[in-house]
Amino acid sequence: xxxxxxxxxxxxxxxxxxxxxxxxxxxxxxxxxxxxxxxxxxxxxxxxxxxxxxxxxxxxxxxxxxxxxxxxxxxxxxxxxxxxxxxxxxxxxxxxxxxxxxxxxxxxxxxxxxxxxxxxxxxxxxxxxxxxxxxxxxxxxxxxxxxxxxxxxxxxxxxxxxxxxxxxxxxxxxxxxxxxxxxxxxxxxxxxxxxxxxxxxxxxxxxxxxxxxxxxxxxxxxxxxxxxxxxxxxxxxxxxxxxxxxxxxxxxxxxxxxxxxxxxxxxxxxxxxxxxxxxxxxxxxxxxxxxxxxxxxxxxxxxxxxxxxxxxxxxxxxxxxxxxxxxxxxxxxxxxxxxxxxxxxxxxxxxxxxxxxxxxxxxxxxxxxxxxxxxxxxxxxxxxxxxxxxxxxxxxxxxxxxxxxxxxxxxxxxxxxxxxxxxxxxxxxxxxxxxxxxxxxxxxxxxxxxxxxxxxxxxxxxxxxxxxxxxxxxxxxxxxxxxxxxxxxxxxxxxxxxxxxxxxxxxxxxxxx
Numbered sequence: 001x002x003x004x005x006x007x008x009x010x011x012x013x014x015x016x017x018x019x020x021x022x023x024x025x026x027x028x029x030x031x032x033x034x035x036x037x038x039x040x041x042x043x044x045x046x047x048x049x050x051x052x053x054x055x056x057x058x059x060x061x062x063x064x065x066x067x068x069x070x071x072x073x074x075x076x077x078x079x080x081x082x083x084x085x086x087x088x089x090x091x092x093x094x095x096x097x098x099x100x101x102x103x104x105x106x107x108x109x110x111x112x113x114x115x116x117x118x119x120x121x122x123x124x125x126x127x128x129x130x131x132x133x134x135x136x137x138x139x140x141x142x143x144x145x146x147x148x149x150x151x152x153x154x155x156x157x158x159x160x161x162x163x164x165x166x167x168x169x170x171x172x173x174x175x176x177x178x179x180x181x182x183x184x185x186x187x188x189x190x191x192x193x194x195x196x197x198x199x200x201x202x203x204x205x206x207x208x209x210x211x212x213x214x215x216x217x218x219x220x221x222x223x224x225x226x227x228x229x230x231x232x233x234x235x236x237x238x239x240x241x242x243x244x245x246x247x248x249x250x251x252x253x254x255x256x257x258x259x260x261x262x263x264x265x266x267x268x269x270x271x272x273x274x275x276x277x278x279x280x281x282x283x284x285x286x287x288x289x290x291x292x293x294x295x296x297x298x299x300x301x302x303x304x305x306x307x308x309x310x311x312x313x314x315x316x317x318x319x320x321x322x323x324x325x326x327x328x329x330x331x332x333x334x335x336x337x338x339x340x341x342x343x344x345x346x347x348x349x350x351x352x353x354x355x356x357x358x359x360x361x362x363x364x365x366x367x368x369x370x371x372x373x374x375x376x377x378x379x380x381x382x383x384x385x386x387x388x389x390x391x392x393x394x395x396x397x398x399x400x401x402x403x404x405x406x407x408x409x410x411x412x413x414x415x416x417x418x419x420x421x422x423x424x425x426x427x428x429x430x431x432x433x434x435x436x437x438x439x440x441x442x443x444x445x446x447x448x449x450x451x452x453x454x455x456x457x458x459x460x461x462x463x464x465x466x467x468x469x470x471x472x473x474x475x476x477x478x479x480x481x482x483x484x485x486x487x488x489x490x491x492x493x494x495x496x497x498x499x500x501x502x503x504x505x506x507x508x509x510x511x512x513x
Contacts, residue, residue: 010088017093018045023052024149039083056150067359106133119143127160179326210271354428358385372418
């Protein structure tokens, strides 16, 4: 079994099945920059995958201003063997029929490389049974996601009796690298963790409708206007711990624990799904959906999830923490690339020789009453590019924690074109000059769709000893990288707009507060 770093992406993923879950997996991996090869015998498999990719792009463009890395190619292939060839991870998402999955996993594991992890998306079947005919059962694991896979970060990992600990760790690393939150199920059990909880709620919801206590819409309202909002941030146990006040869980259980003995719920009883109940469920569900198509409901679901995830991201909590980590990874990916011959890590050069450090997507909330991006959002985009440059030269957060930092002391921003919601923006960067205490940057903000120049910005940054609050020479390591980047861009012409408002000579020896 090969090993992986905690955030290492699989080079290639083989997907088996292009339904709702398989298409969601294709979008999740492709948006993270992973090459995907997918097999599904259905004649319309490609249509479903392309629709999932379109929904995923739209959702992430609305969720995050950080543009995803270069999208991985998704190729529909003609056989299981074609899908799994040279794959680091095989993800099976066939229908929940044990015999079908056992045969498919056996075929895939026989054709896949020996190092490849073999995973199934099953929502409840036991991995030891599914691994019955797997070649190399120690590399087999359940990787159970939740719909829509491209937005919801949870993936449950459950090994069978022969699954190795190394497989669990490797699979978790792969899933984390594509922006997911692995939850390891410590003991093999039907339904794992999340679906067992959902099953209990679903069973009681069916009883409420069957007993004519509530309609399907009223059941949904009880969740979406109440507990569901709390659950998105607090979960179950933390919610009840808060209900206990300062005394915590012990007080809550003393006060409400006895109600668990009351016959409030049907527990394991299941209503008979006869024609009458089924007709009621169908009638009320259709009425609840109104005139909205499935595609429109999917879009509404994704937009609502984006809004919740965005709020949680701003708090740095729950699923929002995973979104923030994904953005951090995407920013790092934008600054990675080829290294020059001297071995200094740096970003890949754009076609014109400038540094391509930061891409962004214009968010709906960035738009003003005129219908285009507000002034301070232009500055935000180029400031993010400056942050990327600082990380590139080794002057990021860790550097600042050591008592050194670069402070922006002068900025000149030109607005050249209007940006609108959904526009993808790319920033290229020139290092126009530097000395031991400062450097001079020039950013150009482009819209790749039509090549338009949207803005330019020019910045002078001075290096500061944060312990004294005064300008001071940068460290040798940082100066060395600056010198090499300057040499790499020495032959580029000076931008026409450069130098009109930057006067750094007066900064030498200045006190920075």
